[in-house]
Amino acid sequence: MPKFIVYFAHWHEDFRLAELEALTLLEDVVVEYDRASYTSKSPFLIVEIESALQAAKLVRRGILVRSIVEYWGSGSTYDELFAEVRQKPEKWTEYKDSSFKFTVDGFGKSLSQEEKISTIESFSFLGFEGPIRMKNPSAEFLVCEEYGESSKPLSLEKPRWIWFGRVVGRGSRDLIDKFDVKKRKYLGNTTMDAELSLIMANQALARSGSLVYDPFVGTGSFLMTCxxxxxxxxxxxxxxxxxxxxAGFRRGVDGINxxxxxxxxxxxVLDTVxxxxxxxPWRDDALFDAIVTDPPYGVRAGAKRLGRKNGTIPERSLKVVDGKESHKRTDYYPPTIPYEMSDVVNDLLEFAAEKxxxxxxxxxxxPTVANEYEPxxxxxxxxxxxxANSEQPFGGWSRRLITMQKVALIDADQRMSEQDSLARDPAHKNFRDRYFSKFKRGLEDNSVID
Structure with a gap:
């Protein structure tokens, strides 16, 4: 099959392959690649796909994909690159009279305009005679010099690798700006970052005809992206x-609506309840195609469930008002008790297995304590x-995007396996207490805490 270059955004590196594999299912595109060749230190991955049309289809809703490029050649030097391109003149002669555009990028180094122009001119041997068109050309070609991650990238004089090919499709990174939380009429302190919300929608295989549910909906980020x-x-x-x-940063604006x-x-969006x-109140049946959620960690927004600390109704709640006991009135709000993180997750898995x-x-x-986490x-x-299990690190703690798929029906009495066989508590057990006692002081960015 033809080779293509997936050009990833160099951000959320641990999420990139998980999203790519979700896109293969969403778009029903067969993709072959060597997983061992992937490295988080590079935004490039060589894949094999049946056609350019299929390649463009694959990435069209990708959030961590900048573009996908039909592979024409690569090398550690331009001489090596040109030698490979010259081996298949049938590729470039097809575009001899087409309008075209060249884009020159640098990964790990900013290239000057003079360097970019010089690079474009070095491809004159392709013999393109069509007009140069910066907007909507018939063909766009990408040259990318990869210098790699470096603390002093400008000190690198020569690229480690050079990639070249025809751009055949782009991802949907423009959606990050569209759903930017700063532009929303309503948001709260638990509102999820737009980019991560969109990635989660892809991971959930959200698509036309599917029904998605968020049991901890908050301000509704996942409802919008899905x-x-x-x-x-x-x-x-x-x-x-x-x-x-x-409740929230911008009140009085009709909330999620x-x-x-x-x-x-x-x-x-069918409803919020x-x-x-x-x-x-859901019926005992399989209802949802996906459950997408950010359970409360108990740090910024405390996790709660219905209940009483001692299990009894206090006398003040039994007081009769307007002919009704207080706890039977329509405006009565039932009490809640803290909901420990490990219990939240266990109940969530039980719910997902059923619904x-x-x-x-x-x-x-x-969320997990970084130095205590084990798979x-x-x-x-x-x-x-x-x-998939993708990590977003924050120093002393991490949060992991966990993706699970229901693979079998279960009996009513079939429960999840308890983790009491572990010689220690899991790294998310009592996360709130461990967060405040061990690593809050060194946290650089707590804006992402639930």
């Missing part, structure tokens, strides 16, 4: 203030298979 890709979505939360807009109107997604997911259709995906964030800390369930 619905943008065509899914019908809905969410719930134990705290209705976030949904209604009576304000954002849905802003992005014209009212017809795809208020209840404790541990006492949910996901077979083949459906659970995509969620798991076996990831909660497991007999009905769910781990698909």
């Amino acid at each position: 619905s943008h890709f065509g899914a019908c979505s809905m969410g719930s939360d134990i705290d209705g203030r976030q949904i209604r807009g009576t 304000a954002n849905l109107k802003q992005y014209q997604l009212q017809d795809r 208020v209840f404790d997911v541990c006492h949910n 996901l259709v077979v083949g459906g995906r659970l995509v969620y964030w798991l 076996e800390d990831i909660p497991a369930h007999p009905a769910l298979r781990l698909v």
Whole structure:
């Protein structure tokens, strides 16, 4: 099959392959590549795809993909590159009379305009006679000099590798700006970064005809990004203030509905409701194609569930007002108790195993203490298979984007395997206490804490 260069954004490196593999399923495109050849230190990956049309289809909704390029040649020097390009003149003679454009990039070094012009002129042997068109050319060619990661990239005089080919498709990184939280009419302190929300929508295989649910909906970031890709979505939360807009950085703007109107997604977001997911009203059946969520860590937004500390109703709640006991009134708000992180995740997996259709995906964030994390800390369930585990580090702690797929139906009494066989607590156990006691002082960016 023909070779192509996937040109990744050099950001969230641990998420790139997981998203790429999700895109192969979303677009039904067969892709072959050597996983061992991938390195997080380079934004380039050679893949094999049946055609340029299939390659463009593959990346069209990619968030971590800048572009995909039909491979024409590469080398450690321009002489090596030119020698390979000259071996297949049938490729470039096809574009002899077409309008064209050259783009010259540098990875690890900023190239001057003079350097870029000199590089473009060195490709004159291709013999292109068509007009140069900077907007909407018939063919666009990319030259990228890869200098690699370096603390002093400008000190590098020669590139480590040079890539060349025809650009056949681009990702959807423009959506990051479209859904930028700074531009939203309504947001709160738990609003998820737009780029990560979009990546999660891809990981969840959100698409037209699918039903996506967020059980900790907050200000609704995942509803918007999943619905943008065509899914019908809905969410719930134990705290209705976030949904209604009576809590958050910008209040009095009709809450989540304000954002849905802003992005014209009212017809795809079915509803948002208020209840404790541990006492949910859903029927006992597989309902959802994906569950996408950011469970509360108990740091910035405390995790809560319905309950009482001593399990009894205090006398003040039994007081009769207007002929009704207080706890039976329609305006009564039931009490809540803290919800420990490991319990949240275990309950989430149980819920997903029951409510996901077979083949459906659970995509969620798991915070962990960095120096205590082990792969076996990831909660497991007999009905769910781990698909991807991508880390976003923050020094003393990390959060991991966990993607799981439902692979089997389960009996009503079939529960997830307990982690009490571990010789220690998992790295997300009592995360709130460990966060404040061990590494909060050294945290550089706590803006991402739930």
